[in-house]
Amino acid sequence: MKCREGDLAKIIYSIRSENIGRIVKVCEYVGKFKEKEQFSFRNITCVCPITDHYWWIEAEDLSIMFGPSQRAYIADSWLEPIYPNGDKVFSKEVVDIAA
Numbered sequence: 001m002k003c004r005e006g007d008l009a010k011i012i013y014s015i016r017s018e019n020i021g022r023i024v025k026v027c028e029y030v031g032k033f034k035e036k037e038q039f040s041f042r043n044i045t046c047v048c049p050i051t052d053h054y055w056w057i058e059a060e061d062l063s064i065m066f067g068p069s070q071r072a073y074i075a076d077s078w079l080e081p082i083y084p085n086g087d088k089v090f091s092k093e094v095v096d097i098a099a
Helices: 092-098
Strands: 008-011 023-033 038-041 044-047 052-064 067-075 079-082
Touching: 023 038, 023 067, 023 079
Parallel strands: none
Antiparallel strands: 008 023, 008 079, 023 052, 038 044, 052 067
16 A cells, blocks of 8 residues: 555546545545445445555545545545655654654
8 A cells, every 4th residue: 555544645547536635634444345345434335446455535625426525435546645844664764753
């Protein structure tokens, strides 16, 4: 997986093109699902468009099937994590400071 819980990430691919480029917070791991596999959230059926790990993300201005939303689910490979100073690995000191 590219992302970890708590990361900031940029959406690099989305079914809804208006979401591409948005910066989001990676909030919670949903699980690994196969293409077209489904899971339920608050009595809504969520369908996974590709085989991948999935995350709940948050941002002020996401567009989902039902309109504007502050929360959505997305495939891990459709996100690009944003790390301080371009580092791919956090040191313990950076994690402690960010907490």
